[in-house]
Amino acid sequence: LKVIAIDERLRVIFEDNVHFDKDLPEFKTQGGVYIHSDRLTVTSPVLMWVKALDMILEKMKSSGFNFSQVRALSGAGQQHGSVYWKKGSIQILKNASSDLPLHHSLKGCFSISNSPIWMDSSTASQCSALEEAVGGAQHLSSITGSRAYERFTGNQIAKIYSQNPEVYKQTERISLVSSFAASLFLGTYAPIDYSDGSGMNLLQIWEKVWSKSCLDACAPGLEERLGCPVPSHSVLGTISPYYSQRYGFSPDCKVVAFTGDNPASLAGMRLQEGDIAISLGTSDTLFLWIQEPTPALEGHILCNPVDSQTYMALLCFKNGSLMRERIRDDCASGSWDEFSKALSSTVAGNNGNLGFYFDVMEITPEAVGIHRFNRDNQKVPGFPKEVEIRALIEGQFIAKRIHAEKLGYKVCKYDEQL
Template sequence: MAEHASRRCCLGWDFSTQQVKVVAVDADLNVFYEESVRFDRDLPEFGTRGGVHIHKDGLTVTSPVLMWVQALDIVLEKMKASGFDFSQVLAVSGAGQQHGSVFWKAGASQVLTSLSPDLPLGQQLQACFSITDCPVWMDSSTTAQCRRLEAAAGGAQALSRLTGSRAYERFTGNQIAKIYQQNPEAYSNTERISLVSSFAASLFLGSYSPVDYSDGSGMNLLQIHDKVWSQVCLGACAPRLEEKLGPPVPSCAAVGAISSYYVWRYGFHPGCQVVAFTGDNPASLAGMRLEEGDIAVSLGTSDTLFVWLREPVPALEGHVFCNPVDPQHFLALLCFKNGSLTREKVRDESASCSWGEFSRALRSTQMGNGGNLGFYFDVMEITPEATGRHRFNAEGHEVSAFPRDVEVRALVEGQFMAKRLHAEGLGYRVGLVAGTNMPFSEVVKLAPNPRLAATPAPGAAQVYEALLPKYAKLEQRILSQVQGPPE
């Protein structure tokens, strides 16, 4: 490994839910080194499952902050043992799981600026946190705080227009409000509140790193158009909050040189720069090299849709974040809970548990599925808030079942029409848009192009353009059945 580890490079760090990982990227954007620590496996003393602690109420979910610190220690020591040449690192940056927060105790900044290179970080930072188990994105215990924040902002839609999202339980502003209300002593003893991303950057900087615009817009606290903290939202959450957060910065900002701790302990060059870390979702937009007009869909347990927007329309569903690549533009994100597990279930029921049979069913049916439309919400959906399976024939009448091949196509078409419908609700318009020739595009032009997996079939645009209004109308019918008539 050592002979390959002496290239000039940048380090990219990922502080995710289940691990801390690093990649080294050379000047040609080739990844030539990787290392990681998995929390459950490598740090069992913290007793996490999936990297978190799920509390007895089933709603509160936290992670021990020192686990993240010790994981960084372990990764760096592994790199050192492998012969990695830290002196060649020009810059470090990275991503953190979005919506997690870290509460630094009064006096922690002095510890950060005077770290001893003779000791690991975990040993020196043990007493630096006023909250030792930090809330993370899986937490859903702040419903009361969400309702209070929406009321203070003039309603859910007003809050969405201001901050990019209605109030969500996992968002950091609501988590801060809960800690202030339930543990005022710890809040009072907190001198700085970081996101996981800015916390990680702070470890490298040796001082508090600012929150970046993009990750900061997942807090229900940042005015996404003005890029400043909302005084209304701050006041609704906790006192003196602005001073505990510090001013936000662009996501591509260089926030300072690396701490001398890393120069003396590992051999980093003193000129190595720390670039603001951001959230994992914004980082995905940058990693996919999206540009204005692009759309990306991650097909996982939940499906996540990313859209680059110039003029967003914040709504009661989905999220609008500041764009990490171009601070004048935006990133819209939609999450669909019924993703791969629902597709696998329909595959098992209608395609003999075979993806080959599933694909054959798609090929045997025509685009538009003869006007048959299906909605498959095996668990309560996020976008839209509905549950159950609903099937409609070409005349718009609800039916109890489809033929097996029709069922497969109805699932696939329905899921993707939902993504288009709700993306358009946030301001996205389907069409070809020229690239914007941004500096970031120049930076990544040497990187391999993402592999093209599929292209639209001829005539697909016309078929689904005509079918989409019918799909939207039927979705509204389902929602009216679930939610009942307006009061």
């Protein structure tokens, strides 16, 4: 859990963090999560998140941070994760005593103590059922922006309803991780925002309302448990009196809708229409601002957190930095300098030589293996080292462009934009 405070000129005046494993060892998580024995189910303890919030605010307080100067707060949470509030919890949240840390007051408030999170892949049967119920994967994508994904919240809710109908019955509200965190500050249930809500397989991204056919396919009485979604930049209200009394926040401090980590990245990088952001990590991620998206079977279309009338596209490529590092090790003696020199020694276009490099099963597209083609489009077993390096880099970036265009991104020359 991280906190950052900025002033009106966007200067950072405070930052700190709580590390789940190290600072909250009593929860016995690894990387902040529990990986269950089936290796598919992955959860996080809800009270750990609440206790982390208590801990970080106490750290700020003891450092002398002046909470009374905070005019507004907002936040971002990991996408897809969900929190299940037990019947009657809203009263406990509203009336939490400022004499106690919040995790003490809320310890009996959750019908499920361990929240399913984005790493979970235990809902394959629910995904198949949802796609079937709405007329196929492409139709689901056309409604909600994505085909059915195991980590998406609707499928997680469907699993909980089918396996634990009593637990579902005891649940009065379902929050995303982002709206859950906003609820803690608001002292009442915060609505889900359009952008994070687009990662659930439940929201009609065009009308920005819950899809009745998707809700019905997942669980009964789901709409009332989710509440009405709101634009991602909505001011939800003022901070709960709990925080004024315990930490000295101004009662006028505004709480702005929290959103998902991916939408927050688009907003934080100040992308505009036509911009692309590429995150080169273990997995490579592409963020795009799109006016007229065309949802496909690969990638995701989400409502734009900055402008509710437009959209953002998200593409994830599993073979990212580990793939580049392997080719660096094989072809450049493990040196990025040598890798760069080899890349510079070959011409753009690589004389027609191209490669697709998937050490592990790729998400976009679903493929595995190393596939090399020469200028005559014939498959070849290998390339010289410098050709291999350029084939890897160009292949990865051409794939990113092709899949972005499939989702509706329009590539134009710089002077065409002017």
